[in-house]
Structures are given as structure tokens and as C-alpha cells.
Amino acid sequence: MSRQSLRPSRARLSIAGPVLLALLLLPAAPPRPAFAQTPQSPSQSTSKSDAVTPVEQFSRQLDELKKTFTELNKRIDSSVKTIDRTTDPVASRKEIEELRAIVGSLLGAVADNGEVAKLGAKALDHARAKVKSLREDTRYTQEQRDFLLRQWEKLTRDTEAATAELDDARTRFAKVLRTLQTNDDYVSELMEIRQGNEALKVVRDLAKQIHEASDMLNNFINAITPPGT
């Protein structure tokens, strides 16, 4: 096992230990004296239904506490996994590879031998062939032919402009891919910083929840402790 994976597990144990210990000790705590010595009005002490209320309240508090600690333990487990993941340098490498694959697939589509470029070349060839054939076509009147020619010449110009845009896209994607691979280590460091921020957020959230659970436990202990002890 690596040092990295040991560290969060140890942290989890150190947090979970006192929590579990507190839970184990809870049934041993004598709640009765606390309830017996809780200041009550004369009418409350004589009412049968009111005498049950503190027990129910204790039971409810205990259930809530157990639930909170169970959830907290789950949260600690998931946080450990998240931190393990976010501090793994292999994960940031994998992210760069995924990014490179995305840029690569886009570049592949617009490459000179890619599908889009082939389609553009085919459309352009077709438009040029139409212009050429219409010039030699004798089926139409002069006006009809002029109109059709104007339409196809415009289409040819527009298709040429569109394929030129494709050239720009190709150049841009090629540049991005080259930048990614020449700045491989730097990009990897940036990815790790991003993951470090994610880990920090997880730790902060967890610390806040542990603090809340600790307050809850404190209140519970206060409730079951006889006054003056």
C-alpha cells in the first residue's frame, strides 16, 4: 500500500475512533438521574403522560445522534475516496489525455484527409463541374442559362469561402494540439492545482460536518449529565 492511500485512511480512523467510542459509551450513561433531577413543576411530576416525554425525548435525541454519526462515517469514507482521487497524479495525466483525444478527434474531422474536408472538396468539385457544364449546355434560353450560371457561380464562391474557413479551423486545432503536447508538464501541474482545490473543498466540508456533530454530541452529553456533577 502506498503512503498516499495510508494517509487518508489514518485520518478517517482518527476521526471515526472517538465517534465510535462515544456511541459505545452512550448506553452505559445513566439517563435516569438527569431526568429525575430536571426541574419540573408539580403538575408535570404527577402527570403520567408527561413522565414519558423526557424518555421519548432522550430516545429521539439518541436516534438522531446515531443517524448523524452513521452519516458522518459514510461521509468520511466518501471524502477519503475523493481526496485519494484528487491527489492522484495519474488522474490529472488521464484528464490531459482525454482533452488531447477530444482536440484530436476534432482535428481529425477537419484534417485534409478527414471526412469534412473530403465533403467540402466534393461539394466544390460538383459546383465547379456544374458551372462548366451549364456554359456548354444548349437546352436553355440565354436568360435561363445566365440565371442558372449566376446561381452556381455564387454557390461555388460560397463553397470556396466555407472550405477556406475549414482551413482556418484545421490550423487552429493543430495549434491547440501542439500547445497541449509542448506544455504537457505545465498543463499537468495546472490540472493538479485544480484537483488540489477540489480536495480542499472536501476537507472543509468534512471539518464543518464533524464540528456540527461534535456540538450535537456535546449537547446530548449535557442533557444526560446530572446538574452539579
Next chain:
Amino acid sequence: MRVGLAAALALGLVSCNEEVGYVEIKVVPGYVVPPLVLGAARVDTTRSTSTVLREKVGTARLEYERDGRRVPFCEFDVRKNRIVTIAVSAIGREPRCKVQG
């Protein structure tokens, strides 16, 4: 046309599952080189000074065409999802290459 382009782009994205890399062929300004061929693709050096080709991963050979024959003059590695730039110049009538990246 737009639907066709979208379909072709999708096709390009789907076909990215096979292991491919990219080769950028640049003719150094001022040099005139014969027509170039990379695998099944012909490179029209008169149309543009830069061409980007999608190529299978592995060793690739750039060739030039002369008198109907293909003459290899440059060998390089194509790596997955990476781009390699080949700068082509010439000494006399013979093309020369410089591999970058």
C-alpha cells in the same frame, strides 16, 4: 450542406476510436518541392504551404513523386492523439525533411 457537415463531423468523432495521430506537413517558404504522398493521401504543395493529415499510429513514410515513381525521403513516428510537424525543404532537386515534435 449543414446536415451533411454535421454528419461528417459525427462520423469523424466516431471514427476516433481507432488509434490515430496527426501529421502536419509544411513546405518551408521559398522552396519548390515535387508532389508529396503520405500513405494514401496526396499532398498538394502548390495549394497550401501547410497540410494536416490524419494517420494511423506507428511509423510513417513521406514520399515524393517523380517520373511516376514514389521515392521515400522521410520516416517518422506517429503517436496517438499527437501531432508531428514535418518541415519540407529541398537541396537541389531532392526534398529534405525536418521532424518536429
